[in-house]
Amino acid sequence: MPASSILSSVVCRFVFALLLVAGALPLGTVAAQEEAEKEAPPAEPDNSVLKPEDVQLLEANGIRKLMPNMPVWIDLKRKMVIMDGEVCLRKGSLEMFACLRGTKEHESVIAVPADAFVVHAGLLRIGAKQGVPVSFDPEYTPPSGEVIDVLLQWTDDKNKLRTARAQEWVREAKGKKEMPYNWVFPGSYFWKDIPLEEIKKAKEQGIDPDTLPGKQVYAAEGGELICVSNFRSSMLDLPVPSTDANNNLWFEANTEKIPPEGTKVRIFLIPNKGKTAKLDAAQKAKAAEKPKPEKEEPQPEPMNEAEKDVSDS
Numbered sequence: 158m159p160a161s162s163i164l165s166s167v168v169c170r171f172v173f174a175l176l177l178v179a180g181a182l183p184l185g186t187v188a189a190q191e192e193a194e195k196e197a198p199p200a201e202p203d204n205s206v207l208k209p210e211d212v213q214l215l216e217a218n219g220i221r222k223l224m225p226n227m228p229v230w231i232d233l234k235r236k237m238v239i240m241d242g243e244v245c246l247r248k249g250s251l252e253m254f255a256c257l258r259g260t261k262e263h264e265s266v267i268a269v270p271a272d273a274f275v276v277h278a279g280l281l282r283i284g285a286k287q288g289v290p291v292s293f294d295p296e297y298t299p300p301s302g303e304v305i306d307v308l309l310q311w312t313d314d315k316n317k318l319r320t321a322r323a324q325e326w327v328r329e330a331k332g333k334k335e336m337p338y339n340w341v342f343p344g345s346y347f348w349k350d351i352p353l354e355e356i357k358k359a360k361e362q363g364i365d366p367d368t369l370p371g372k373q374v375y376a377a378e379g380g381e382l383i384c385v386s387n388f389r390s391s392m393l394d395l396p397v398p399s400t401d402a403n404n405n406l407w408f409e410a411n412t413e414k415i416p417p418e419g420t421k422v423r424i425f426l427i428p429n430k431g432k433t434a435k436l437d438a439a440q441k442a443k444a445a446e447k448p449k450p451e452k453e454e455p456q457p458e459p460m461n462e463a464e465k466d467v468s469d470s
Contacts, residue, residue, distance in 0.1 A: 223279055227271040231279045238279040238426040242269040247415045250330065251408045252386040254307070254323055255424065260380025266326055266410055267422055273377035273392050276426070277344060280305070285428040287344040290389040300387065300394040302342035304429040307383060307393070311422045321414065323424075327385055328411040336385065336408055339429070340393040345377035393426075 219234035228241035242255060245262040256265035257273060269276075281287070288302025307323035327336040351371040359366045376390035384391040385408045387399050399408070416422075 223275050224271070227275055228269075229271045229275050229279060231282050233283065236283045236428065238276060238283060240269055240271060240276060240424050240426070242267040242422050242424055244416055244418050244420045244422060246410055247418060248410055248412045251327060251410055252388075253381060253384050254327060255383040256380040257378065257382055265380075266415060267424065269382060269424070273345070273382055274375045276382065277375075277377070277392055280342060280426060280428070283428065285342050285426075287342055290343040290346055290391065291387040291394060292389070297398055299396040299398070300341055300343035300391065301396065302344060304339045305342050305393055306425075306427040306429050307340055308425040308427065309422055310425070311416055311420055313416060319416075323383070326411050326415050327408050330407045330409045335411065338395045338397055340383060341396045342428075343391060343394050345375060345381065345390050345392050347373045348376055350374050 218232075220230050220232045220239065223229045223231060230239040231237075232239060243258075244266065245268040246264070246266055249264070251264055251266065253261050253265040255267040255269055256262060258268040258270040260268075262268050285305065286303040288300060291300040292298040309321045309323055309326070311319055313319050323340075324336045324338070328334060329336065349367070349369075349371040350373075351366060351369050355369060356366045359369055377392040379390055381388050381390045381392060383393040385395060385399060387394060
């Protein structure tokens, strides 16, 4: 698919969602980014819809790839993150809409061959406002953050370019209605990877384990990229109680709307400036049943610009 065709289609079909904002957050090279680049395998085909020869044209239009071996771009002119994925499930219960490849494909519609922190850094770069993850202790507090529109683009079996809102591919398991909620950007959190033996030894010596050195791990790397069930590790989450304990808000794949497994899909993440996640009366009633708390982990450190920005180089 020619890059020029993709660009013109994006502008025409998604103009209603492209909100221009002034300025952008500065990008800085951080230790985590450098470490990721060192550990990343050599650049290779990444299942992108684009051909290698299209890259120069994309960059000329303000679209920049964030990592050489991952299909994730930022469009600085139209303020959106673009990533390529593949349909991995068309039927069944969902905990995620999109996961990282090799993680949660059995409960996600789309798998994306990228690292979560790269997508997160892209959202920060285009000015998306991060909130905080869901909390279950002492009571349920929904995830917060700027509303992110999730739009899809793919080519059908007749070679026709198709578009949809991500919500169209998800339905309520009970009522079979299209999911009505918007995603927000809580941004997951970091946890410290410390061997259990060191934690045990520290406790025996009266040392707070939280003060021990350890590698900082971005929790969304477990696969929780765009979720429809509440997880504190979610990069994007729903601002309503949604767990397996809340039968009113349990979601499944909307099979009839989803193209065949293996279909390449382009995903557009567009901050909806000034929009907060507000529910109408009917939605509030449906979400009223409180979810069963999941096991509470140590309090998270929300990801921020200084920790995970991608360099401008």
